[in-house]
Ligand SMILES: Nc1nc2c(ncn2[C@@H]2O[C@H](COP(=O)(O)OP(=O)(O)OP(=O)(O)O)[C@@H](O)[C@H]2O)c(=O)[nH]1
């Protein structure tokens with residue numbers, strides 16, 4: 307066991323609620339609880355069985371502070387692999403804080419954010435990718451993000467990385483052995499054999515890397531930009547999707563001057579939706595800046611929702627917009643179909659290669675079609691989220707990229723006929739950077755940085 311102190315934290319949110327939980331972990335945990343907790347049947351808390359729940363009172367200076375349940379979990383089958391106690395008390399801010407203070411007064415130290423999970427990692431119960439998955443589960447904002455985090459917590463990423471590393475270390479060992487004992491271990495034509503394996507490992511890592519774009523969208527949400535001419539109903543659409551009057555809507559063209567971002571859940575997905583200033587040629591200085599912002603936002607978007615007003619003719623501004631979004635995933639919404647329509651589906655299809663969806667924000671029609679289209683595009687269709695595992699973590703992506711680069715160098719060395727010890731340097735580098743994903747040979751600073759992003763009490 308790496309840590310010798312006993313830590314404690316309030317593990318539930320600091321708002322009035324039914325129950326609050328104070329968690330303690332470390333070698334002094336059971337001592338502390340037996341000093342401050344009187345179980346109903348006067349049991350000795352040092353002797354009770356592990357993983358049992360006890361009813362009683364928290365006592366401070368002879369006074370009852372609260373009526374609680376205490377869960378006692380003895381090492382090693384615990385979250386941190388050390389003794390853990392959870393005190394379930396009433397969830398008032400004052401009472402939880404008071405019990406926490408009593409725990410500190412009796413010998414525990416206030417835990418840092420994520421410190422319980424950090425102990426789980428340092429004590430070898432989980433690897434770093436699993437620890438990161440814990441934070442991702444807490445921060446998940448859609449069911450897909452949650453599913454991915456859980457599969458990472460279950461060790462899917464770890465298993466893939468371990469498998470690749472085993473293949474690499476086999477070759478490193480072989481080369482080292484051959485260099486030590488050239489008389490008995492033959493490396494003739496070895497390069498040809500190695501290159502096949504390196505190619506296979508590269509292929510597996512590249513498959514993983516390809517998932518990282520979707521992985522980012524799963525974790526952070528799909529960056530969705532609403533684009534269109536002024537007055538077509540972009541802000542109205544934004545408000546309807548959010549279910550609140552978030553953006554200002556008027557019948558004056560050029561109402562929205564700046565971008566406005568909100569997050570919403572649509573089916574299993576999280577959309578980070580951005581309302582923008584209507585795009586048109588303008589001499590107004592402020593509006594011009596707004597239009598430039600709209601264009602820049604569109605360039606960075608994962609998805610553009612191009613809104614067209616069915617009651618006014620298509621013009622040069624629309625053509626300008628179509629140019630901007632030519633290489634983007636796009637849904638075209640033909641809005642205001644409750645009015646007399648000047649523009650129809652065919653007109654749109656003549657200028658952009660997409661089947662538009664007819665909607666009316668005013669009458670709230672067509673939104674089911676919109677939701678269905680988003681699902682088709684991101685869930686069932688072109689990029690599907692139901693594959694095994696996605697790289698959702700930027701740190702993992704960078705390590706995978708570096709491993710690829712090292713393996714490419716191995717290939718180059720083989721093809722240029724360099725001696726075997728050249729291969730093993732780059733193989734070793736690939737082995738080590740892959741190890742960083744699961745937390746092997748990572749520097750303390752990195753570990754501290756990762757865990758500092760956790761919430762208190764986790
Ligand atoms: N009839 C009808 N009017 C609509 C519909 N959607 C929006 N409007 C109206 O169109 C006008 C402009 O709506 P906004 O949502 O402000 O349009 P915008 O695209 O955000 O405009 P800018 O911010 O100026 O670029 C408002 O008067 C809305 O009430 C619709 O489906 N039907």
Ligand SMILES: [Mg+2]
Pocket residue numbers: 540541542553554561562581582583584
């Ligand atoms: Mg607007």
